[in-house]
Amino acid sequence: MAKDSLSDVAGLPDELGLDEAFAQEQQQLTVRVESRRYGKPMTIVEGFDDDLTSASDLKELASDLKKAVGAGGTVTEGHIEIQGDQTERVREILADRGYSVTG
Numbered sequence: 243m244a245k246d247s248l249s250d251v252a253g254l255p256d257e258l259g260l261d262e263a264f265a266q267e268q269q270q271l272t273v274r275v276e277s278r279r280y281g282k283p284m285t286i287v288e289g290f291d292d293d294l295t296s297a298s299d300l301k302e303l304a305s306d307l308k309k310a311v312g313a314g315g316t317v318t319e320g321h322i323e324i325q326g327d328q329t330e331r332v333r334e335i336l337a338d339r340g341y342s343v344t345g
Contacts, residue, residue: 269295271336272345275327285328287336288321303339310335 271289278284287307290300297317304322308315311331315324324332336343 269341271341271343273329273333273336273343274345275329282325283327285315285324285326285332286321287324287332290320292320307332307335 269289269291271287274286274288276284276286300317300320300322304315304317304324307322307324307328311324311326311328313325313328315322317323333343
């Protein structure tokens with residue numbers, strides 16, 4: 243009988259596929275607005291754990307957020323930047339995806 247492998251994050255069998263959900267819940271994200279050049283607002287999402295979130299996952303999430311709010315943005319130094327004051331909508335989207343959001 244083959245021994246089932248256990249996930250590093252959830253501690254449950256890998257075939258349940260719960261790692262992503264637990265990884266998202268473990269991260270405490272902060273959404274805030276920062277004033278940039280010429281007083282333009284920029285929504286910043288930070289608090290991603292480098293051990294739980296890969297760079298490709300972060301880029302994919304940023305792409306989804308930008309599409310959802312209809313704004314430009316980027317991934318820089320482990321955080322997501324979205325043009326404009328999009329805090330409420332970004333919080334809603336992240337919460338719907340299972341992230342714990344403050345700020």
